[in-house]
Amino acid sequence: MDMATVNALPYEDFVNLLGNVVEKCPIITAAVWSGRPFLNFAALEAAISEFIDALPESGKEGVLRCHPDLAGRDLRGGTLTRESREEQTGAGMDALTSAEASRVTRLNEEYKERFGFPFIICARLSDKATVLRQLSERRRNERAVERARAVEEPGAQNYSLGRLVRCGPQERPPKCGLYRERQSVKSVFPSLNRSLHS
Ligand SMILES: NC(=O)N[C@H]1NC(=O)NC1=O
DSSP: OOHHHHHHOOHHHHHHHHTTSBTTOHHHHHHHGGGOSOSSHHHHHHHHHHHHHHSOHHHHHHHHHTSOOTTSHHHHHTOSOHHHHHHHHHTTTTSOOHHHHHHHHHHHHHHHHHHSSOOOOOGGGOOHHHHHHHHHHHTTSOHHHHHHHHHHSSOOOSSOHHHHSOOOTTOOOOOOSSBOOOOOGGGTHHHHHHHHHO
């Protein structure tokens, strides 16, 4: 989908399509909608980043809290968003041994107890060894350090912004962040085109 199409989307379609670019935080998409028209992909990406960066620390922590635990009850109970399920299963979170699952659960609880928000990692860029190692290491960070680390963590990846919106020919793929990193647009464009014009 190109930027002209994105810019022309009515509010409802804009939020229906891009509302989960930051996991379960459609308010971010609803807020940046008023920034249309976006000159290019980078401008849309920047608007999302700037909204998150402008949040008070409590707001940033709220965005972090909207993310499901890795290998948590949402995965076990089948209540993850489709995108989170793809990400977590892609990192092997559904294929842990019972010892690994117990360790992830314990470390997740310890992490949340210390920081007040869940451990966040870009599962798409990780495997279960990376998840276990980072969870074990990062739980010892200072709070402010870890909050910044979590916010900057390459996107906990639903439909990536780059997957929904085609960068211009000269544009670089978006930086990672809490929203989903670039994917190949072709892989979803036809279906999105169908969904928008169904
Ligand atoms: N806790 C956490 O990182 N969850 C997210 N990460 C990711 O890539 N998908 C998720 O569900």
